[in-house]
Amino acid sequence: MLKKHRKPRIRSTTVLCVRKDNHVVMAGDGQVTLGEGVVKHNAKKIRRLFSDKILAGFAGSTADALSLFTRFENKLQEFHGNLARAAVELSKEWRTDRSLRHLEALLIVADAKSTFLLSGNGDVIEPDDGICAIGSGGPYALSAARALAKHTKMSAKDIAQEAMRIASDICIFTNANFTVEEL
Numbered sequence: 001m002l003k004k005h006r007k008p009r010i011r012s013t014t015v016l017c018v019r020k021d022n023h024v025v026m027a028g029d030g031q032v033t034l035g036e037g038v039v040k041h042n043a044k045k046i047r048r049l050f051s052d053k054i055l056a057g058f059a060g061s062t063a064d065a066l067s068l069f070t071r072f073e074n075k076l077q078e079f080h081g082n083l084a085r086a087a088v089e090l091s092k093e094w095r096t097d098r099s100l101r102h103l104e105a106l107l108i109v110a111d112a113k114s115t116f117l118l119s120g121n122g123d124v125i126e127p128d129d130g131i132c133a134i135g136s137g138g139p140y141a142l143s144a145a146r147a148l149a150k151h152t153k154m155s156a157k158d159i160a161q162e163a164m165r166i167a168s169d170i171c172i173f174t175n176a177n178f179t180v181e182e183l
Helices: 062-078 083-096 138-151 156-170
Strands: 014-020 023-028 032-034 037-040 046-049 054-060 105-110 115-118 131-135 179-182
Touching (some): 014 054, 014 138, 023 156, 105 131
Antiparallel strands (some): 046 054
8 A cells, every 4th residue: 555645743832913993913922843842932923914914824835925925915906905805815725726715725805894714625604703823833822812802901012912822822833922013
């Protein structure tokens, strides 16, 4: 029986987006793992796009995410910064294009008004509460951020930082070296 050569599974990341009181904050950890080891501690998984008016964060394969950032930025240009339209068009292309279909990544994109989670399955999801997270530590950060948003008067930035700290304490694929961007 022939064994199929498998790529080492790349596991890393927590990216969190918190929207509160007309502020949107995106935070991402800096850890990248390959197999059982940490290969980078200070990766930047969040970008400012479209003249710094849009935040985008990724989880998954770095090369795939960078390819998606480029395509998303092109969609933003094509649709004059209309985040919803660019998100839908990228997601459609991602799902239907033969080469893009195999990309392994998730994106969170946000502007001053909207937040969307995008996947290669054609998903364009706008969270009900303005909070969403992706990556291996995403569920921990999401839970912490929702609890903090509901039960404290913390700012969006403080919620994002504390939720990321909590996720980094729980998820072995997440470190406490955060990048935080705010609109």
